[in-house]
Structure formats: C-alpha cells, structure tokens
Amino acid sequence: MPDKGFEKALREASRLIPGEEPLLVVSHLKKYFPVKGLLRVRGWVRAVDDVTFLVPRGKTLGLVGESGSGKTTVGKLVLRLLEPTSGSVFFEGRDVFRLKGRELKRFRREAQMVFQDPYGSLNPRMTVYSIIHEVLKVHGIKVEDPEKYITELLYEVGLNESHLYRYPHEFSGGQRQRIAIARVLALQPKFIVLDEPTSALDVSVQAQILNMLKDLQAKHGLTYLFISHDLGVVRYMSDYIAVMYVGKIVELGPAEEVFEKPLHPYTRMLLSSIPIPDPEEARRRARERRITGEPPSPLNPPPGCRFAPRCPLARPECREGEPRLVEAERGHWVACPYAW
Amino acid sequence: MSSKHSCRDPIIVVEDLRVNFYTYAGVVKAIDGVSFCIERGETYCLVGETGCGKSVTSRALTRLIQPPGRIVGGRIIYYPEPGKAVDILSLSEEELRRIRGDEIAYIFQDPGAALDPLYTVGYQISETMLVHSYIKKIKEGFSRAVELLRATLIPDPEERVKAYPHEMSGGMKQRAVIATSLANKPRLIIADEPTTALDATVQAQIMELLRRLKRERGLTLLLITHNMGLVAEMCDRVGVMYAGQLVEEAPVDEIFRNPLHPYTRALLRAVPNPLRRLERLDAIPGSVPNLVRPPPGCRFHPRCPRAMERCRREKPPYFTVGPGHRVACWLYEGA
Numbered sequence: 001m002p003d004k005g006f007e008k009a010l011r012e013a014s015r016l017i018p019g020e021e022p023l024l025v026v027s028h029l030k031k032y033f034p035v036k037g038l039l040r041v042r043g044w045v046r047a048v049d050d051v052t053f054l055v056p057r058g059k060t061l062g063l064v065g066e067s068g069s070g071k072t073t074v075g076k077l078v079l080r081l082l083e084p085t086s087g088s089v090f091f092e093g094r095d096v097f098r099l100k101g102r103e104l105k106r107f108r109r110e111a112q113m114v115f116q117d118p119y120g121s122l123n124p125r126m127t128v129y130s131i132i133h134e135v136l137k138v139h140g141i142k143v144e145d146p147e148k149y150i151t152e153l154l155y156e157v158g159l160n161e162s163h164l165y166r167y168p169h170e171f172s173g174g175q176r177q178r179i180a181i182a183r184v185l186a187l188q189p190k191f192i193v194l195d196e197p198t199s200a201l202d203v204s205v206q207a208q209i210l211n212m213l214k215d216l217q218a219k220h221g222l223t224y225l226f227i228s229h230d231l232g233v234v235r236y237m238s239d240y241i242a243v244m245y246v247g248k249i250v251e252l253g254p255a256e257e258v259f260e261k262p263l264h265p266y267t268r269m270l271l272s273s274i275p276i277p278d279p280e281e282a283r284r285r286a287r288e289r290r291i292t293g294e295p296p297s298p299l300n301p302p303p304g305c306r307f308a309p310r311c312p313l314a315r316p317e318c319r320e321g322e323p324r325l326v327e328a329e330r331g332h333w334v335a336c337p338y339a340w
Numbered sequence: 341m342s343s344k345h346s347c348r349d350p351i352i353v354v355e356d357l358r359v360n361f362y363t364y365a366g367v368v369k370a371i372d373g374v375s376f377c378i379e380r381g382e383t384y385c386l387v388g389e390t391g392c393g394k395s396v397t398s399r400a401l402t403r404l405i406q407p408p409g410r411i412v413g414g415r416i417i418y419y420p421e422p423g424k425a426v427d428i429l430s431l432s433e434e435e436l437r438r439i440r441g442d443e444i445a446y447i448f449q450d451p452g453a454a455l456d457p458l459y460t461v462g463y464q465i466s467e468t469m470l471v472h473s474y475i476k477k478i479k480e481g482f483s484r485a486v487e488l489l490r491a492t493l494i495p496d497p498e499e500r501v502k503a504y505p506h507e508m509s510g511g512m513k514q515r516a517v518i519a520t521s522l523a524n525k526p527r528l529i530i531a532d533e534p535t536t537a538l539d540a541t542v543q544a545q546i547m548e549l550l551r552r553l554k555r556e557r558g559l560t561l562l563l564i565t566h567n568m569g570l571v572a573e574m575c576d577r578v579g580v581m582y583a584g585q586l587v588e589e590a591p592v593d594e595i596f597r598n599p600l601h602p603y604t605r606a607l608l609r610a611v612p613n614p615l616r617r618l619e620r621l622d623a624i625p626g627s628v629p630n631l632v633r634p635p636p637g638c639r640f641h642p643r644c645p646r647a648m649e650r651c652r653r654e655k656p657p658y659f660t661v662g663p664g665h666r667v668a669c670w671l672y673e674g675a
Binding site: 066067172173174175202203204205206207208210211229230231232233234235236256259269270271272273274275276277278279280281282283285286289291294295 | 389390509510511512539540541542543544545547548551566567568569570571572573574592593596606607608610611612613614615617618620621622623624625627628
C-alpha cells in the first residue's frame with residue numbers, strides 16, 4: 001500500500017520524467033537552514049527550495065550545479081540524513097520521512113551513499129575486513145562465511161583477498177573509493193546517492209571508478225542519484241539530468257537532450273564555461289563566452305528568477321514571479337519562459 | 341653561459357632538475373631529471389596527475405622547496421631580459437627574495453590560504469609593495485591597490501580595498517590574490533591550479549582575466565594544471581609530466597592532434613568531454629607508482645599497454661619527432 005500523498009506526488013513527478021517506473025519520487029522538497037543571530041533567527045538559507053523530480057528504477061539521474069546550488073542537500077534529504085522543512089520523498093511508494101522501526105531500518109539498508117572523500121569515510125584503525133563486516137553487524141545481516149562474502153565483494157570492486165586485512169592508509173585514493181563502494185554493496189542496496197564520488201581522484205583513476213559504477217549498475221540493477229559539478233562526468237553517467245541553481249531546478253530532461261540542446265540561460269552559461277579538451281574549439285569557445293556576475297548567496301536570493309541578475313535574456317518581469325518549470329519539448333523542462 | 345635548450349628567447353631554462361624529499365619512508369625522487377624552457381611571452385603548461393611533480397617543479401623555479409625537500413641537481417637559469425642570465429641555484433637568499441614575488445610571482449590553488457584573514461586586501465597588496473621597496477609606507481599602497489583591484493575586474497574597488505578576505509567570495513579572493521601578484525610588475529607568473537577550488541563559471545572568468553592581463557602587460561605565464569580542457573584553452577606549449585619526469589612536450593595543437601607517449605594518449609582518452617556522447621571511457625589501469633622505489637626503466641611501463649622488454653630496463657631518452665615535439669618513449673627511437 002503506498003503512503004498518503006504518493007499518488008499525487010507521482011502524478012506530478014511523472015509529468016516531468018514520463019514513461020519510467022520510479023524508485024524514488026521527490027515532491028516539493030524544501031530545506032531552509034536558520035541563520036542564528038545573537039538572540040533570534042536572523043534569516044533563512046533556502047538551500048533547497050521546492051524541488052520535484054523522480055529517479056527511475058535502474059537508471060541514473062544526474063544532479064548538477066555549482067557550490068551552494070543545494071545539490072548535496074538534496075542528496076542528504078532523500079536519504080533522510082536531514083529532515084526537510086517541507087515536502088516529501090517516496091521510496092517505492094513509502095513516505096521516507098514517516099518510516100519507523102523495522103521499515104526505517106530496511107530503508108537505511110536499501111538506500112546508501114558514497115561520499116566524495118575516500119580519506120574521511122573509512123576508519124583508519126580498522127582493516128578492510130572489519131570496515132565491511134561492521135556494516136553487516138549494524139544491519140543484522142547474517143552471512144555464513146563473512147570472509148568469503150567480503151572477498152567476493154572485493155573482487156566486484158577490482159580488489160582481492162590480499163587486501164582483506166590491510167588498513168586504509170595502505171591504499172591509494174582510487175582503491176579507498178573502491179573499498180567505500182564495496183562497503184555499500186555489502187548491504188545489497190537498491191538505491192545509491194553518489195555525491196561527487198570521483199572529484200578527489202585523478203582522471204585516470206576517475207575513469208576506472210566511473211566504468212566500475214556503470215558495470216555494477218548494470219549487473220545489480222542499481223538506481224543512482226549522481227551528484228557532481230563536473231558536466232563531462234555527469235553526461236557520461238546519467239540518463240536524466242537536473243540542473244540546479246541556488247536551491248531550484250532550472251532545467252530537467254534526458255541527458256542527451258539537455259547537453260545537445262541546453263535551453264535555460266544558466267545551463268548554457270555553465271556549459272559554455274567548461275574548457276574543452278580540443279584546442280581549436282576551446283579557443284573559439286573562450287572568445288565567444290560571456291560570463292557575468294557570480295552566484296548569489298542563498299541567504300538572500302534575488303527576487304523573482306534567481307538567475308535574472310546574471311542573465312543575458314533578463315527582462316523586468318523576471319524580477320517579479322519565480323518562474324515554474326515548463327515543458328519546452330517533450331520531456332525537456334525549463335524554468336524560463338524566454339529560453340526558446 | 342651555454343645551454344642546449346630549444347627556445348629562441350627564453351625567460352627561464354630548466355636543465356636536468358632533480359628534487360628529492362627525505363622522508364621516514366625513504367628518499368622520494370620527486371623530480372628526476374626534468375628539462376624544459378619557457379619562451380618569453382608565451383603560456384607554457386605543465387600538466388599531469390597528483391604526485392607527478394608539476395607543482396614541485398614550479399616551486400623549484402624560485403627555490404621555494406621546503407625541507408624535507410631539497411634540490412639535488414640541475415640548473416635553473418632565469419633571463420630577466422634577453423641575454424642576461426641569472427643562475428637561480430647560485431643566488432644568495434637575499435638576491436633570490438628580490439626576484440621571487442617581484443619578477444616571478446605565484447598564484448596558488450587556494451586563495452583563502454594565500455590571504456591573511458586578519459588584514460584587509462588593500463593592506464596585503466600594499467605590504468607586498470613595501471617588502472619590495474616600491475613604496476615607503478603602507479598608506480601609499482592603497483591607491484595603487486585600488487588600481488590593481490580594478491585591473492582584476494573586482495567591482496567597486498574603492499570599497500573592496502577595505503574588505504577582509506572573509507567578506508569576499510572564492511572568485512573575488514582569487515582576483516585579489518592575482519592583484520597582489522601583479523603589485524610589483526612581475527615578468528613571469530606561475531599559476532598553480534589557480535581555479536581548481538572554484539566553480540566552473542568563476543573559473544572561466546579567472547582564465548579570461550589571466551589571458552587579458554597577459555596580453556595587456558606582456559607577461560609570461562606558467563600554468564600548472566591537471567585539467568586537459570584548460571591546457572587546450574590557455575596554452576601555447578605543453579609539457580606532460582608523469583612520476584617526476586617530463587614524458588612529452590609539444591605545441592598545444594600538436595599534443596592534442598598527435599599525442600605520442602602512451603601516457604599522454606591514455607590521459608586524453610580518460611577525460612569525459614561534456615560535448616560528446618561517450619559509451620565507454622578508456623581508463624588507465626593501475627595507479628601512480630611509489631617514488632621511493634620507482635619502477636626501473638621507464639616509470640610508466642607497469643601501466644603501459646605497449647611496454648616492451650627494454651622499457652623495464654632502460655630509461656628512454658627524448659626523441660625529437662617533429663618541430664618542438666619530443667617524447668621520452670622507446671617506441672619512437674629512430675622516428
């Protein structure tokens with residue numbers, strides 16, 4: 001039985017990403033952080049401000065944006081690592097923020113996260129074996145032969161039994177990220193939030209990890225929410241893309257659509273700012289590029305469209321109402337009425 | 341002073357540079373015989389991954405190597421003007437300080453760490469000028485600081501000169517750092533991953549600023565980066581580094597059109613390009629070697645798809661394969 005509000009949330013989100021079976025549905029999600037003054041709250045950082053989308057089962061939704069766009073906060077909210085100000089998240093039809101007891105425990109096992117920093121997320125005093133064995137204990141998962149089970153996991157991520165009893169400091173950054181991924185796989189999750197999983201790694205190692213994540217997804221039918229500021233990486237990994245700017249989704253659609261035909265002026269500016277590994281094209285793009293202003297503080301976002309102060313298409317009306325997502329082309333949504 | 345470099349009018353020539361770090365784990369041969377020259381007025385890029393030695397090389401240019409690191413061999417010749425050679429490694433500390441920060445200025449990755457949180461931006465710019473005796477009192481520096489902030493396109497420079505670093509965004513801080521580095525009219529700017537900590541749109545703005553300053557002031561730029569996109573966009577010539585060695589050098593168009601070293605080729609194929617649809621990235625197997633006991637012969641051979649018996653034994657010399665294009669790989673012997 002799906003939870004209350006699910007049908008309506010699903011209807012709305014399915015309009016944005018049609019024809020897919022959702023694993024996760026996010027509906028009007030908001031997260032405001034209080035800014036505390038001496039005695040009272042001075043204001044609110046609107047980190048995530050009314051965000052709706054869904055993540056189809058077995059696919060990858062890429063969430064892109066610059067620092068302060070709210071993408072990491074979205075990642076934490078959908079895993080219930082943060083409580084929202086309002087809005088809801090449904091995982092297989094169940095309202096994540098109302099889960100209790102055994103159901104909550106199951107959600108905690110089925111929905112996992114891989115963090116950016118493979119140096120900070122592994123306990124330096126534990127061996128690889130105990131790092132992975134611990135999560136099995138925490139979740140009360142009984143395996144007959146833990147050593148065999150963990151060895152098999154290590155093989156899945158390109159390591160082997162010789163690594164079982166070593167400590168994190170003995171591994172390179174890429175290998176540590178493999179261990180972090182093995183730990184997540186130990187729980188046989190359905191859904192993984194990957195928050196900049198390769199940003200701390202070198203490109204040669206990044207390619208290894210990205211390829212591995214794709215293989216694991218195909219093999220286990222995993223669903224990914226892939227958070228990154230690197231557009232090249234996001235394009236490579238994602239089926240769908242949501243572009244965030246200061247707490248809001250400004251463009252949403254199939255990855256190929258969004259990259260081949262970016263519509264929102266912010267998406268265009270962001271794409272044009274990426275240096276391309278092709279000298280002639282890179283120099284031409286650098287000459288033609290026009291980048292104005294800097295992202296505003298989410299503490300005092302500008303009124304109306306938050307991108308208006310930097311936007312080449314801005315009109316006086318843009319400073320009034322906040323633009324809604326509109327379907328520009330089938331399945332391709334843009335929060336700008338002047339974008340096409 | 342005779343050298344065997346290939347630059348017509350070099351601003352700096354590095355020959356067979358060697359830097360070791362003396363650690364508990366052993367001697368790390370961080371830079372192992374690196375040679376290159378930078379042409380006056382060009383943008384030269386050193387590109388490579390973590391630990392390849394690109395930053396250490398750039399710091400060695402003004403002997404900014406801290407213990408346990410030490411320059412153990414090679415020559416670094418600086419030419420403030422054509423034909424006027426200054427041997428960096430034999431200068432006194434005092435003579436060197438006059439050059440460092442004055443004629444050769446640095447911009448580092450983290451603008452937050454380069455600025456002192458307790459002083460205003462204007463004070464810090466003035467201090468740089470005071471240290472190099474361009475002004476006698478801090479106060480004199482403020483009007484010049486305003487001009488420098490304006491030159492780096494900081495809005496409202498008259499107000500911003502009085503701002504503390506925490507009052508500025510990351511991009512604005514990096515502009516202030518660039519303003520500081522320009523304070524003493526340098527000839528060579530060494531920018532070490534200047535935008536790695538910044539967002540994409542801000543990075544594009546900082547790169548535009550560097551191009552413009554270089555054009556207007558006739559600067560020479562040494563850009564240290566791991567980002568192949570920035571190399572393509574910014575550079576005239578490129579040196580690719582791997583495990584403490586320069587493995588390939590070529591003009592920028594040539595290195596992208598005709599990469600020859602197996603590492604350069606692999607590196608270029610591992611970068612996901614947001615403008616292209618990709619089915620599969622080509623990863624480089626393995627990881628960067630430990631430089632306490634680097635692999636014998638060519639340091640890339642354990643990861644190289646085309647390694648031969650000889651690569652395991654003998655370090656490859658440079659083979660010149662075209663105008664300005666040299667590569668340290670046995671595949672090109674006699675090419």
